[in-house]
Amino acid sequence: MGSIGGDELGLDVDETIFVAVAEDVERSKTTLLWAARNFSGKKICLLYVHRPARPASWTHKKLAGGTFRKHAVKVIERVDKQKVDELMDSYLRLLSKTEVQTDKLCIAGQNIEEGIVDLIARHNIKWFVMGAASDKHYSWRMTDLKSKKAIFVCKNAPDFCHIWFLCKGYLIFTRTTNDDTSNTQTMPPLVQLDSDTETRRSEKLESSYMRRRLRYWRSLLEQDGEKDTGQLEREKVEPSPTTHSSSGSGSSFGEPVGPEPASPDLVGSDTLTPSNVQERKREGNVAREVHRYDKAMHDISQSERTVYGEARNGWKEDDSTMEALCKAKALDGLCSKELSRRKKLEELLEKEKDEVKTVIEQNNGFMRKLQIVQGDNLRLESQITKLQDLEKEHGEKFDTAMELLKSFRQKRDEIRIDHENAIKEVNALKRLIKGKSVESSGSEMLDYSFMEINEATNEFDPSWKLGEGKYGSVYKGNLQNLQVAVKMLPSYGSQNHFEFERKVEILSRLRHPHLVTIMGTCPESRSVIYQYVPNGSLEDCFSSANNVPALPWESRIRIASEICSALLFLHSNVPCIIHGNLKPSKILLDSNLVTKISDYGISQLIPVNGIDKSDPHVDPHYFVSGEMTLESDVYSFGMILLQLLTRRPLSGVLRDVKCAVENDNISAVLDNSGGDWPIARGKKLANIAIRCCKRNPLNRPDLAVVLRNIDRMKAPLSEQSSYSSNQKPPRKPPSHYLCPIFQEVMKDPLIAADGFTYEAEAIREWLANGHDTSPMTNLKMEDCNLIPNHALHLAIQDWHNQW
Numbered sequence: 001m002g003s004i005g006g007d008e009l010g011l012d013v014d015e016t017i018f019v020a021v022a023e024d025v026e027r028s029k030t031t032l033l034w035a036a037r038n039f040s041g042k043k044i045c046l047l048y049v050h051r052p053a054r055p056a057s058w059t060h061k062k063l064a065g066g067t068f069r070k071h072a073v074k075v076i077e078r079v080d081k082q083k084v085d086e087l088m089d090s091y092l093r094l095l096s097k098t099e100v101q102t103d104k105l106c107i108a109g110q111n112i113e114e115g116i117v118d119l120i121a122r123h124n125i126k127w128f129v130m131g132a133a134s135d136k137h138y139s140w141r142m143t144d145l146k147s148k149k150a151i152f153v154c155k156n157a158p159d160f161c162h163i164w165f166l167c168k169g170y171l172i173f174t175r176t177t178n179d180d181t182s183n184t185q186t187m188p189p190l191v192q193l194d195s196d197t198e199t200r201r202s203e204k205l206e207s208s209y210m211r212r213r214l215r216y217w218r219s220l221l222e223q224d225g226e227k228d229t230g231q232l233e234r235e236k237v238e239p240s241p242t243t244h245s246s247s248g249s250g251s252s253f254g255e256p257v258g259p260e261p262a263s264p265d266l267v268g269s270d271t272l273t274p275s276n277v278q279e280r281k282r283e284g285n286v287a288r289e290v291h292r293y294d295k296a297m298h299d300i301s302q303s304e305r306t307v308y309g310e311a312r313n314g315w316k317e318d319d320s321t322m323e324a325l326c327k328a329k330a331l332d333g334l335c336s337k338e339l340s341r342r343k344k345l346e347e348l349l350e351k352e353k354d355e356v357k358t359v360i361e362q363n364n365g366f367m368r369k370l371q372i373v374q375g376d377n378l379r380l381e382s383q384i385t386k387l388q389d390l391e392k393e394h395g396e397k398f399d400t401a402m403e404l405l406k407s408f409r410q411k412r413d414e415i416r417i418d419h420e421n422a423i424k425e426v427n428a429l430k431r432l433i434k435g436k437s438v439e440s441s442g443s444e445m446l447d448y449s450f451m452e453i454n455e456a457t458n459e460f461d462p463s464w465k466l467g468e469g470k471y472g473s474v475y476k477g478n479l480q481n482l483q484v485a486v487k488m489l490p491s492y493g494s495q496n497h498f499e500f501e502r503k504v505e506i507l508s509r510l511r512h513p514h515l516v517t518i519m520g521t522c523p524e525s526r527s528v529i530y531q532y533v534p535n536g537s538l539e540d541c542f543s544s545a546n547n548v549p550a551l552p553w554e555s556r557i558r559i560a561s562e563i564c565s566a567l568l569f570l571h572s573n574v575p576c577i578i579h580g581n582l583k584p585s586k587i588l589l590d591s592n593l594v595t596k597i598s599d600y601g602i603s604q605l606i607p608v609n610g611i612d613k614s615d616p617h618v619d620p621h622y623f624v625s626g627e628m629t630l631e632s633d634v635y636s637f638g639m640i641l642l643q644l645l646t647r648r649p650l651s652g653v654l655r656d657v658k659c660a661v662e663n664d665n666i667s668a669v670l671d672n673s674g675g676d677w678p679i680a681r682g683k684k685l686a687n688i689a690i691r692c693c694k695r696n697p698l699n700r701p702d703l704a705v706v707l708r709n710i711d712r713m714k715a716p717l718s719e720q721s722s723y724s725s726n727q728k729p730p731r732k733p734p735s736h737y738l739c740p741i742f743q744e745v746m747k748d749p750l751i752a753a754d755g756f757t758y759e760a761e762a763i764r765e766w767l768a769n770g771h772d773t774s775p776m777t778n779l780k781m782e783d784c785n786l787i788p789n790h791a792l793h794l795a796i797q798d799w800h801n802q803w
């Protein structure tokens, strides 16, 4: 182990505090600064054992000797020394900030702790400071040495050396010497209170509680201190002026305190005189007292350490207690929170339970209801099955009934035909027996049941309704494949079924080409069954309803003639029949625009009352006399003529036409939509209308004359102009007077099943030849029945008579 530097220094080991420093400045910095702070007035000598570098190559045989090795060793030593110097400079720079005197003692050696012990022994080092452990091991509870080097030094250093072991700048352990009692005078003072330690501990004791505990322990210490001090004061003599008692009293726990080293040997070596002897004795006493004082202080410090250790344990326990208390408090809080939460949860649970209970009860209720419903359902299902069986049964019965009904209907139709044929035969026989003059007295009109009418009108389907007048509704119907119009008359009046049927039967005998044929009746429902006329009424033509095109003036004259002829026919009947309600809605038009007057003789079927006074077609004289007369029909006919001429609203039309005739300006009132009216014919027809509408019924013309005049107007214009006024134009019969087969005026007109009227001989021959189709339409006829057309027959006779 060789010296690097400082070994040869003439150090005063009593005045020097040796501080062991490591290779790493940072590691020993705190220890060094602690020494500089605490040993003011002393020299600080750095003690450094350097482990020199020893390259492995040195052991190589080739390099084991020779100049190279020597040279290399030198270089390494130089580098090492340089390093050591730099290191020492770093430490000295640290100390340069303090005012302590510094020195350094460096040796080289492979084992640091042995080097330290060697140095202590070699130089008789008395005051030595070194690290107890590296800083990272420090804790405030630390009391033991951790570093192997420190432990080694503590064990092996010579006894005369007083050693302070530090960690992170805090004194951890002090190794006193056996001679400390004798060395007391030379022990270096710790001039500075270890305020860092105090601060550090204070920081640790953050809580006020801990501070209180600290004060408590301090007071204990102070009491002990006072006690000791008291003892000391009793024992000690005057303290040395060099003694740093303040330092001692202010030292930190366990810090060794002592007076300024003042070895008697170092005081001086004057000659021994009695006074000197006294002086020496006194000084010796003082020194002993001082030493005792130091010892006492040391004991105190040891006691303090022990107490502090105990206090620390106490604090630890207190800490634990506090911690436990805090934990208990926290747990208490948690517990109460938990309890309240639990209470709330229990309340919620109770609520939930109640709700669940309610739901269960509801559920049970529903289940009970469900069971009832299921029971009902089963019952209903069985009932449904029964009903379905019944329905099936009834359906079968219904089908059977329908079959029966069908067969009954067929039978009924057959019987009806048989009945009709029988009547015809009876009539024929009667005619044979009583001669030609005998008219058929038996009714050929058919009676229908309500069921048949109901069936025919599709149960009085509203869409089949043709119209509704003041004497009831009219429905379109289908009876035995014939289109019919069923007029439902009101049931009021005194007529019984028989009376009603008889009157209808009388009316049904009236057969005229311009009268709607009555085909039958249903006394049960008080309805009259008419032949269906498909082309609307004259009213529709005047109002342009149903898109009916305007009638040409020729058709209007023809229609006037046909109305007149039908009226004449009704009036000529025995007993005469008054229409009593003649107006354009009663003038129906068939597919050839041939006139068919409906509703004739209705007043005989139901009591006619409440005739509308505002109706301009009604004879004003009726409102005077209260009686419908033949002239009343003439008046109504006159009003229809005025409408045919002018197609104007009836109010004021009579006055306008009169005016036009008087002013010889008939064209002003003629309806142009009918084409170019021949003025003469227009004027003539206007005169006839004016005459028909005379207020006095007696001044109204005879219909036969009127008919003749109108018929004359029917001839084509060319024909009429070629005849002189006294010459009669050739007799041209109306087209419907001609038999469609023979094309001659009919003598015995018969209505066939196709609805057309034929000469009896022509149609019988047609049928006799095996035809079952219509000569006009070529469609199959329902039957071969032929009904006399009396109305037409009479009209033809009338026509013959006129000429």
Ligand SMILES: Nc1ncnc2c1ncn2[C@@H]1O[C@H](COP(=O)(O)OP(=O)(O)OP(=O)(O)O)[C@@H](O)[C@H]1O
Binding pocket: 466, 467, 468, 469, 470, 471, 472, 473, 474, 485, 487, 516, 530, 531, 532, 533, 534, 536, 537, 581, 585, 586, 588, 598, 599
């Ligand atoms: N045989 C028929 N064929 C076709 N349509 C008919 C027939 N009879 C009547 N009608 C229609 O039925 C409608 C109603 O006729 P109905 O005679 O009951 O009343 P109206 O003449 O209009 O009025 P009211 O009888 O009150 O004077 C007529 O306007 C006509 O269009």
